[in-house]
Amino acid sequence: KKTIRDIDISGKRVLVRVDFNVPLDKEGNVTDDTRIAAALPSIKYLVGEKAKVILMSHLGRPKGKVDERYSMDPVAARLQQLLPGVSVRKVDDCVGEEVQQAVSAMTGGDVLLLENVRFYAEEEKNDENFARKLAGLGDIYVNDAFGTAHRAHASTAGVAEFLPAVAGFLMEKEIKMLGQVLESPARPFAAIIGGAKVSDKIAVINNLLDKVSALLIGGGMANTFLKAGGREVGKSLLEADKVDLARELLQKAGDKGVDLLLPVDVVVAPAASPDVESRVVPADGIPEDSMALDIGPQTVTNFSERIKEAATIVWNGPMGVFEMEPFAGGTMAIARAVADSAAVSVIGGGDSVSAVKKAGVADKVTHISTGGGASLEFLEGKVLPGVAALQDK
């Protein structure tokens, strides 16, 4: 894809879609500014080139209506802290006269943040007129919002019809890192897939089975695979209607010669609660009245061996209910194993990203994607609308 390096932007009005959909606390403060920080390389480059930098994003899901709880104000405040010496202004709308005036008043090197684009229902409908209005604010469109690239919305896809459309540096890096593991991974290639539900991960498992050497499955979804292999899983989370599908995926792994590892032991408890008594049992001995809530120590050892051998690692989804102390051990151990490996490691999906942060090893991972749903769809092999809309080199 073409990037901001490939076109002349100096002095131009550059309309940049960023993903500033960040978590806020009850008082409305930004609690994790990773996504804002991740957009800084593009923003600083544009500021340095004396472009007029007009930023737009969504925040939360305000359902097409103005809703103060989803205002970009706190994001603007944090952005200004991260850009000392740069003029960062914020406007209370994303289209219309007030916005046009604010843009006219800009000089090269200024930054203007528009209000939440999802305050208009037209955004998610990818309404052509709305996209045209947004496009009218700029001379060039830059998409740096990898985290929202799986949405075909006005600010991520529609607007690209009306302006020269190129990728920002974050978008470029995400496509390069995630693309590399799918297209030309160094081998052995191990994928670790977890999370609560198989149904969310079927497409990614299916795609990865064509590419990986080993597939390590943990988390709540492992129960459905255990059941497909004839094990009883007690009160564990189970998607009964996905057992046949899990069996097909096990079969596919066999046909492809992929080493598919399931838990051989699990941490069980009567309920998913932080103050229950937990114990380790073999995966073929889950008591009827118990739930599997984490992978056990032998499974950690088995998985860690594969992680250690791997030259490429992809991880999506936690190994257990790691938000609760008694069930965090497996996920934390896998985070450390990934961090300690010499492999190219790529982590996507909000939960596994919080897990590596919680384990304090985020800086040892090759690439932590800013995309949750977007990184998952990318790994499924889907073409993301926000990427498809950009010009090729």
Ligand code: 3PG
């Ligand atoms: C995300 O956080 O995954 C992106 O910002 C997209 O948000 P959405 O799921 O509300 O479209």
